[in-house]
Amino acid sequence: MTAPAQSTAAQSTAATGAADPGAASPAIAALAYHDGEFVPLADARVPVTTQALQYGTGVFEGIRAYAGPDGELRIFRAHDHYLRFLRSCRTLRIDVDRSAEELCELTAELLRRLGTGSDMYIRPLGYKRALMPGTPPGVQLQRVSDALSVNAFRMGSYTKSSGIRCAISSWRRPQAAVLPVRAKITGGYVNNALAVDEAQAGGYDDAILLNSRGHVAEASTSNVFAVVKGQLVTPPATADLLEGITRETVVTLAADLFDTRTSFEDLDRDDLLNADEVFLTGTGAEIVPVNEIAGRSIGSGVPGPLTRSLVSAYQDVVRGQNPSYHHWLQAVGSTTA
Ligand code: PMP
Numbered sequence: 001m002t003a004p005a006q007s008t009a010a011q012s013t014a015a016t017g018a019a020d021p022g023a024a025s026p027a028i029a030a031l032a033y034h035d036g037e038f039v040p041l042a043d044a045r046v047p048v049t050t051q052a053l054q055y056g057t058g059v060f061e062g063i064r065a066y067a068g069p070d071g072e073l074r075i076f077r078a079h080d081h082y083l084r085f086l087r088s089c090r091t092l093r094i095d096v097d098r099s100a101e102e103l104c105e106l107t108a109e110l111l112r113r114l115g116t117g118s119d120m121y122i123r124p125l126g127y128k129r130a131l132m133p134g135t136p137p138g139v140q141l142q143r144v145s146d147a148l149s150v151n152a153f154r155m156g157s158y159t160k161s162s163g164i165r166c167a168i169s170s171w172r173r174p175q176a177a178v179l180p181v182r183a184k185i186t187g188g189y190v191n192n193a194l195a196v197d198e199a200q201a202g203g204y205d206d207a208i209l210l211n212s213r214g215h216v217a218e219a220s221t222s223n224v225f226a227v228v229k230g231q232l233v234t235p236p237a238t239a240d241l242l243e244g245i246t247r248e249t250v251v252t253l254a255a256d257l258f259d260t261r262t263s264f265e266d267l268d269r270d271d272l273l274n275a276d277e278v279f280l281t282g283t284g285a286e287i288v289p290v291n292e293i294a295g296r297s298i299g300s301g302v303p304g305p306l307t308r309s310l311v312s313a314y315q316d317v318v319r320g321q322n323p324s325y326h327h328w329l330q331a332v333g334s335t336t337a
Contacts, residue, residue: 030114031110031113031114032044032110032149032150032151032152033106033109033110033148033149033150033151034149034150034151035147035148035149038109038110038113041151044149044151046127046129046147047130049130050127050128050129050130051127051128051129051130051131051144052127052128052129052186055128055139055187056185056186056187056188056190057092057094057127057128057141057144057185057186057187058092058094058125058126058127058128058185058186058187059085059088059089059091059092059094059125059126059127059183059184059185059186060085060088060123060124060125060126060184060186061081061082061084061085061088061122061123061124061184062081062121062122062123062221062282062283062284063075063076063077063078063081063107063121063122063123063124063283064076064119064120064121064122064155064283064284064318065111065119065120065121065122065152065332066119066318066319066320067117067118067119067319068319068320068321069319069320069321070320071117072320072331072332073111073116073117073118073120073331073332074318074319074320074329074330074331074332075104075107075108075111075122075329075330075332076283076318076328076329077245077249077328078103078104078107078108078330079100079101079104079330080245080248081124081245081283082100082103082104082124083100084184084245085100085103085124085126085184086099086100086103087182087183088126088183088184088185089126091180091183091185092126092128092141092183092185093141093142094126094127094128094146095146096126096146096148097148098148103124103150104330106150107122107124107150107152108330108332108333110122110150110151110152111152111332112332112333112334114152116154118154118156119154119155119156119157120152120153120154120155121152121153121154121155121284122150122151122152123150123151123152123153124148124149124150125148125149125150125151125186126146126147126148127146127147127149127186128141128144128145128146128147129144129145129146129147130144130145131143131144131145132144132145155284157286158284159285159286159288160205160288161288161289161303161311162289162291162302162303163288163289163290163291163292163302163303164205164206164280164288164289164290164291164292165203165204165205165290165291165292165293166199166204166205166206166207166208166219166280166290166292166293166294167198167199167202167204167206167207167208167293167294168207168208168210168269168293168294169195169198169199169207169208169209169210170198171191171194171195171198171207171209172209172210172211172212172217173191173209173210173211173212173217173218173240173241174188174191174212174240175211175212175240176240181240181241181242182237182242182243184242191209192209192220192221195207195209195220196220199220206219206220206222206280207219207220208224208272208293210269211239211240211241212240214268215235215239215266215267215268216235216239216266216267216268216269216271216272217235217239217240217241218235218239218241218242218244219280219282219285221282221284221285222244222246222280222281222282222284222285222288223235223241223242223243223244223246223247223280223281223282224267224272224278224279224280225247225250225262225278225279225280225281226267226271226272226275226276226277226278227275227276227277227278227304227306227307228271228274228275228276229276230260230306231260231261231262231263232250232251232254232260232261232262232263232306233262233263233264233265233267233271233275234247234251234262234263234264234267235264235265235266235267236264236265236266237264239266244281244282244283245283246281246282246283246285246286246287246314247281249281249314249317249328250262250281250287250310250314253310253313253314253317254306254310256324257309257313258306258309258310258313260306269293269294272293272298273293273294273296273298275298275299276298276299276304277289277298277299277303277304277305277306277307278290278293278298278299279303279307279310286311286314286315287307287310287311287314289302289303289304289307289308289311291303
């Protein structure tokens with residue numbers, strides 16, 4: 001990781017993207033977009049009767065903006081994140097009444113108003129708010145109003161570039177017939193939180209979850225890759241995982257820059273234990289080497305060569321150092337603060 005780690009609570013909570021779902025807690029930004037306007041963060045509140053608070057009926061994204069060596073702040077793959085956000089919204093019948101392009105511009109405006117030149121983490125949240133007048137109480141998605149909030153706070157890289165230790169969780173990733181696993185639904189993250197809690201209580205940095213069929217699904221807030229005989233292998237979308245934008249970025253960079261193909265195949269626990277290298281990918285976690293799983297060293301127990309090459313290539317891309325991928329970056333522009 002080349003980005004300087006900054007002092008946020010995220011660093012102390014987990015070594016990987018495990019901090020991602022709770023990322024609102026270390027907020028230091030003084031401003032949020034809430035209910036149609038930019039307001040002081042302290043005023044971006046919801047009533048205790050909020051449906052999403054009671055039933056977990058919200059959806060969210062985690063997006064990073066990186067400061068380049070030129071001092072310019074750029075949002076990484078904002079449009080792709082907002083397309084996924086809108087798909088998640090559709091799943092829960094949340095209408096935020098904005099296009100992906102409008103959400104990108106709103107986010108850039110928030111960052112401009114925050115006036116920061118540091119790496120930022122952006123947290124859009126779409127949620128079910130209040131029962132429409134005359135609607136009887138109950139668990140429902142229709143006849144409930146919708147709301148949108150976006151907040152952002154300073155956050156550098158927080159993963160251990162020297163690698164982490166993962167447990168195999170006793171919690172299984174829910175199958176798509178139980179919960180729409182391709183949507184980032186707030187309530188669904190109870191599963192991830194339980195897995196992280198169990199892993200940390202056992203002295204591990206993060207958890208790898210198997211799906212209901214016993215195959216590898218993903219880690220608590222990141223996708224899993226194995227290096228086997230010089231090729232990348234990652235579980236397919238049908239393994240009940242969230243299809244990460246970082247996962248797709250890594251597949252592209254591996255092919256373009258390292259002539260390395262990725263196969264999308266079911267992985268079992270011993271495929272991971274026998275792999276030459278294992279790493280996790282996620283917006284928050286970025287690319288994090290896994291040195292140990294369930295008490296067994298992976299490869300030689302230190303980050304492997306392909307993992308290290310991808311970590312470095314990824315940092316070049318997100319910081320605007322590789323012109324071939326400038327189309328993934330949205331410049332925020334100068335501050336209006
Ligand atoms: N799986 C889960 C459960 C996640 O929360 C995340 C983080 N969004 C990921 C995978 C990785 O997705 P992305 O690379 O798009 O951040």
